Amino acid sequence: MSTPSYVPWTEKHKPRSIAEIKEIVGEAEYIDSFVSWLRNWKPGDKAALLYGPPGVGKTLLVEVVAKEFGYELFQLNASDTRTEAALRRLVGQSSKTVSLYGSKGKLIFLDEIDGLYGVGEADAVKAIVELIKESRVPIVMAANDPWDPKLRPLREVSVMIEFKRLRSSSIIKHLKKICAKEGIMADERALKIVAELAEGDMRSAVNDLQAAAQGKKRLTVNDVSWLRARNRQYQAFDVLRMLFAAKRCDDARNVVNSSLLDYETLMLWIDENLPRQYTDPEELAKAYYYLARADVFLGRMNRGQKWELLKYIIDFMTAGVAMSKIHPYRFTKYGFPQKILLLAKAKGTRAIRESICEKVASKCHLSKRKASTEIMPFLHVMFEAPGLAKHDVSRWLGLDESMEEFLKKHR
Ligand SMILES: Nc1ncnc2c1ncn2[C@@H]1O[C@H](COP(=O)(O)OP(=O)(O)O)[C@@H](O)[C@H]1O
Ligand SMILES: [Mg+2]
Structure with a gap:
């Protein structure tokens, strides 16, 4: 292919028609609901609010449907339009333009509406509600989380259309197609791993595929195994954050239960990141003291098969470490997961x-x-x-x- 390599595959291999989307996700209620809302819309009707997790094709569907039905998209990303004034100006202009020409061919699309925030967000919501009521053209919105209380007024004037996480099988289908077009022989199992790690998010699946497969003739399980490690790293970052931020012993202990990391690996993570999190020598000394206790007990447990020691080990490394904190938790960049994963392995x-x-x-x-x-x-x-x-x-x-x-x- 002659397309330069910096084109993201999410763009390059984006479905261009409703039929193409349906080929991937199958017959879907949300697609039909949106299409029929748009076809039947007349002034005074409700807006449409598409909602669901990221990367499932909300923006994509609006773009494709608009194109297929010959609408001119007037697209605004709400998270770029932070103040009510800016929003009012933008939407005001477009609705005026629209009424001026009595044009029917426009579709206003307010994307990522839950990205409205800060001063004036309530006013912005009000302005949008007004716009919806007055508009002579259909208005569609998209959001990840439509249940945010601040969006309530919008929910009341909208037809809600839910997008669910995509099925693994749908994602695999799309990934296969991409590989075929890129001339990559992909192992089914490798694609399965990519799809499963994406947890229903097509954008992240396609991005991962590109990162792992671009420029290759073959894609094997080996080529994607680092994706799994990377996800585990995120896991560990979250776990550390919860641990270091814990205000009570129980909360700290529970971190172990809520994590996929085993306690030995978690210990390595804590060891590595203690000096990043705790900069006060007193905190640090205390925390290391508890971590060292945990390590000593771990040795005893493993040597003597004394499993009853596990609860002390966990107490020392979680509650002990968390309660060593003197200063309030502050955001910290944790380090070097790769090394630690390897050490653990x-x-x-x-x-x-x-x-x-x-x-x-x-x-x-x-x-x-x-x-x-x-x-x-x-x-x-x-x-x-x-x-x-x-x-x-x-x-x-x-x-x-x-x-x-x-x-x-x-x-
Ligand atoms: N159903 C789908 N079929 C194929 N690709 C999809 C699908 N949904 C999303 N994608 C891909 O993921 C990218 C992101 O989708 P997008 O519509 O922006 O997600 P959302 O708006 O729901 O966060 C698209 O550009 C496209 O490449
Ligand atoms: Mg989007």
């Missing part, structure tokens, strides 16, 4: 990595932490690539075989 790699960092630190006169964050990534790249100066570097640093192996494999 491969026993022993942690020690190897440590000793590489030690060598780098002493040779380069850096702290181990700097060596870890700033030099290690380059070493990984260097050792993965064929050629380059890795042998010289390895000799200079005094790396042994296991360390070289580690740098090659464990990015």
